[in-house]
Amino acid sequence: MGHEQEPEARGSWVSYRPDIKILDCTIRDGGLVCDHHFSDEFVRAVYEADVEAGVDYMECGYKASKKIYPPSQYGPWKHCDEDDMRRVVGDNPTDLKLSVMADAERTDYKEDILPADESVFDTVRVAAYIHQIPIAMDMMIDAHEKGYEVLMQLMAVSVVSDKDLREGLDVLVQSPASAIYIVDSFGALYSEQVRGLTQVYMETVEGTGKDVGFHGHNNQQLAYANTIEALILGANRVDATMNGIGRGAGNCPLELLIGFLKNPKFRLRPVLKCIQDHVVPLKQDMEWGPKIPYNITGQLNCHPRLAIGMRSGDSPDDYVAFYDQMIEEG
């Protein structure tokens, strides 16, 4: 992409943009490490820290189908029933917006998502792969008509062709979503690709009032770096998790992001406090963060599921065998 015209930056590292909105997906993405079996105490600690830190959104989990994901096997944040959520946050008398993720083909959205005026949630974020855009559109219209703010998470963009992406985005800008996120599901994108994608998304949403967001994964230790690149080129919705907790290599660490933004509306200290009191202790039973098997799947632009399996198997440190397997499969 070196020979295309370089896009203009929207700010430098010493400036700040009041329009930037952070979504903390600690419970949603972190929940993928433990089948969403977080204690109420943990979810409350994250909620209180997000409120104090000035974070804009807390994504509390999924509205997953109970037929596909039985409540007997998953923790409450896989389904985010109203009663479970209210047990932790009451009626949420704060400025923090509560968001829930609805996965295409894995959510009984017509039944399980209540009208917004009966719900403690403010926002529904629909997640879909490119081939699921028609379903995603129906889900977004459904949520919008029920009264929610709607966000759109177009997953695994690193394996979507430019042509398909432009066609997909042309459909998604017709949706009621207030933001469309660039999602690097495999942690495969390099900075120049992030810059190119941000430019494409920004052009597509121009004049629609929609925002562009970025959701990174840390397979190559680039989640935070790529988040900054997207921000510089105009994305103003960014995702992060406390201490980078998330499936496999995890996510952009919230503590790094807030430190970078220098935005007076955000405060770092409550995030550090929550991490040391509540997140670090989880490491006794859970693993996340960049490790060599995730480097390899990231570099190969493929789903980290094989790396996750390898880390929980008999030879979690046999990097060479894993590398041999991955290049063989390729």
Place this chain on the structure above:
Amino acid sequence: MGHEQEPEARGSWVSYRPDIKILDCTIRDGGLVCDHHFSDEFVRAVYEADVEAGVDYMECGYKASKKIYPPSQYGPWKHCDEDDMRRVVGDNPTDLKLSVMADAERTDYKEDILPADESVFDTVRVAAYIHQIPIAMDMMIDAHEKGYEVLMQLMAVSVVSDKDLREGLDVLVQSPASAIYIVDSFGALYSEQVRGLTQVYMETVEGTGKDVGFHGHNNQQLAYANTIEALILGANRVDATMNGIGRGAGNCPLELLIGFLKNPKFRLRPVLKCIQDHVVPLKQDMEWGPKIPYNITGQLNCHPRLAIGMRSGDSPDDYVAFYDQMIEEG
């Protein structure tokens, strides 16, 4: 820096540049975690892996003054005596160049650096802060006259003013160094700063035949990301260590760098093998890698020594107390 003219990229992530040279500073920078008490077996394993991986340089340690750093307190790679080195690599009958670091004011270079034809080392890298440039010049001339290739490591560039930097570089281009490195000693630089610095260094060396290098630290999980940015803008000398081993937050991981470069002269597999057999086991006794205290010192653009002290003290996970202390001191 958004309003300056954007520099042109020298390649994209799918291209490769045969001119890129990697220096593996595992033993030198990693040695700072253990006072250079690495076993011969470990150093030999790194050496053999570097040879097999096609790495260009192996930095084996320091030529530190024995008056300042008594051999009774430090391992052999603090001084890199010829006998110690030859015990591990023989006469080094390979294409891998062996490099040694000479710190300004901490090296008795006139006495301790032998003529190159009596030495197993090929290269001397001089490390100096901006105020030590006159000494560094004398050290480089001395090493060059003795027959070595010379490299220049201008440290802590994140705390040097633009004016001082340009004046310093104007002196350094008169030196016999074949490359001048941008050194982010505090892991404080963001991508746009790295791009700006790379542009300045590239302009300064233009027409001199000298190369520009980059040496990052991982305090903010940006060592690898920043290395890529420097490469894209024309730096062709880059430093890395196996599994990112290095003082505090460590360095750019060699395994990520080689995976990115896609350069047929480099091979990833021997690096992975050395990491799993020799580097990972060190983690039982040594700590390195990005952690919250290093995030904080990186964000504040200061030396990580307080964070290193905190991690080896009584409250290694009291991030809030450390944060409070650091913003108080500021």
